[in-house]
Amino acid sequence: MRKFMIAAAFALPMLGGAAMAQETLKIGYIDPLSGGGASVGEVGLKTFQFLADELNAKGGIQGKKVEIVPLDNKTNPQESLIQAQKAIDAGVRFLTQGNGSSVAGALSDFVTKYNERNPGKEVLYFNYAAVDPALTNAKCSFWHFRWDANSDIKMEALTNYMKSTPSIKNVYLINQDYSFGEAVRTAAKSMLAAKRPDIKIVGDELHPLLKITDFAPYIAKIKASGADTVVTGNWGQDFALLLKAAADAGLKVNWYTYYAGGTGGPTAIKQANLNHQVFQVNEGIPNEDNAPAQQFEKALRAKYDFSLFYPRAVNEMRMLAAAADKAKSTDPVKVALVLEGMEFDVFNSGKGVMRKDDHQFFQPIYISSLGERTEKEPFDEEKTGWGWKLVAKIDTPATTLPTTCKMERPN
Incomplete structure (x- = not known):
């Protein structure tokens, strides 16, 4: 009996640790955190961490706390694959990356092959900024979703x-x-x-x-x-x-x-x-007259002292939460099936849709110029006193281009 009690005492913390791990949804952020791309990689990381905090304040995703796991790829495709495997070994089943289409191509291929070899342990790759058109055309994959408009x-x-x-x-x-x-x-x-x-x-x-x-x-x-x-x-x-x-x-x-x-x-x-x-x-500018977006912008700048360069990251994280809620699961396959064809109110304003045929997200597109501001433009950039001014806005239907994707879906 005494031996059993000692064993149980050691087992309880371990079980507790496993339970806590199950309550966390980890998202592997694979982007440059050193080298020439570090400045944009750090901004992306903090943006995703800010979004994770936003979701966690609302109860997380399906009751799980969202954690962003930073993984430095040095803008190198081979290093990215090493980091992806490291993340998967640590229990990460959602990966996100944006800087470098060469990296994106390598990650998409890696995730596709990994999922073929490991049924039941699938991983999704969310692309927030790599815009080579091939990624949703000739090189499209069921396991890859892109939130940025392609080039x-x-x-x-x-x-x-x-x-x-x-x-x-x-x-x-x-x-x-x-x-x-x-x-x-x-x-x-x-x-x-x-x-x-x-x-x-x-x-x-x-x-x-x-x-x-x-x-x-x-x-x-x-x-x-x-x-x-x-x-x-x-x-x-x-x-x-x-x-x-x-x-x-x-x-x-x-x-x-x-x-x-x-x-x-x-x-x-x-x-x-x-x-x-x-x-x-x-896909958006800080100075658009949209109250919820401007409130988010103020909060982000107050914490990190930079502007929102990635409205698409907001769409990505919020759509992940919405898809998981609809699927009543954080299983990658179930989430992917809900994301296909999903319509969503985008961050800045308007309707967006994740096209089922190729997993390319379509949304309003903005053209803006940087310069002296008027009273209608409250936000400046990098303390220059200059801000973005809207020049043209193209609604979602007018941004839609055809795809050559021939996607293979899981059984």
Whole structure:
């Protein structure tokens, strides 16, 4: 009896620990927390942690406390797979990542193969920012869901706006040399040619990802080309340093971008004195007149002193909670089946839908410019005094592009 009681005394804490573990829903956040992409990776991590706190204040997801598990991938596909396996071994069944489509492609393939080998232990991969169109076309997977508009959707919106701007005559393309950068340049050339055949592409440059520290030689080429407009998908330090070099060289052209609002971007724009000359396409802006979104924005800035760069992350986490509630389960397969075709009121305003055919989320798309604010624009960026101004809003139906996805679903 005494031996039994001693054994029971040791077993109780262990059982208690197991019970506590079961009450936690872990989400593995795989993104750069060191190296050239660390600035955007840290912002993403804190954003997801803020969202986890929001959900936990409401009781979590299906009564489970949400925990964000940070995993540094150094923007490297192979390192990402190591971190993904580490997360799965620790009981994580939901992974999220955004920075780098090369990473996203590797993760999607890894998760798909893992789930084939491990029925009953499936894992879902939630993509909040990697926008290579192939991920929801030729390389689509049942286990991958994307909340960001792919680069073709964004370029469709940008070029529709650009085609009605007669001052655009000569365009220079500069992008990062990997799958996403290739997708941006390809879409820009084909769409501009179709919509504004009079526009000349006077430069088309690819450069190494997150390795350039001085963009002065690239800016010199842009100046020499006679470009009046630059189109770039650059993000992170590759955008901030590009604009810094433009400021140093006194280059005054208009910029059409995907990620000008990322860390360091607004500061570089202000230093270059490009007042409402830098445009960004994304799924929301802080200065939209939407009371719930602005309350969230104020709370986030009060805690972390940066703006919400990822409205899509809000949609992702809130839709995960809604799908789990509808499924009455946090089982990845059951959650995935509910997410397919799910309609949702998006963070900024309007309706969004997760298309069942390819797991691409469609939502309103915004084009905005950064510069001096009016009374209607309460939020500035990075203490520059400048803020985002709405230029155009494209409703969800007009953002929908066809897919070539031939998805294999689990039995």
